[in-house]
Amino acid sequence: MIAPIAELERCLARLPGLGRRSASRAALALVREPARLAEPLMAALAAAHGAVRCCSRCGAFTTADRDPCGLCTDETRDGSILCVVEEPADIVPLEASGAFRGRYHALGGKLSPARRMGPERLRVAELAARVAKEGVAEVLLALSTDMDGDATAGYVAESLRATGVKVTRLAFGLPADSGIAYSDPLTLKRAITGRRAV
């Protein structure tokens, strides 16, 4: 394989959900049909790279001209319940499930000694400040169910104890390694409905 195509394959293979075979097929399609595939993709990548940022309040993906984001400013949403997720990408499947109409707070990751993620790198102080300022009655933890997710849930619950807010957690087993980003809508709906106190 010639070098530029091999490099393209390597880059594509790093994307989640694309194995080596599909990355190779995608790379070949891109060089075969530049006008239909490669050029719009390059334009979309450049636009997304320049425009997408995280909401300064909740951490969800938004654009520079919409900060706070649409989720934060939507008056029809229930501001008394905050759903805490690890990454902004986790908000997308929760919204798709249609089962949650409150607001969100992305921590920016989870505690992980292996990845050197300590509590100082999570947006927990911002969360506590929002609970106090926005009149939040319940914080729903939508974190992964592995050891790091459990440790993070414990840490967040402890950090919020002084505020007196009710802290709940999703009811059951979501995929541990991928967080909630790949959970199907029905699983998420059940997990939200059956949430329990931490």
Ligand SMILES: [Zn+2]
């Ligand atoms: Zn927001």
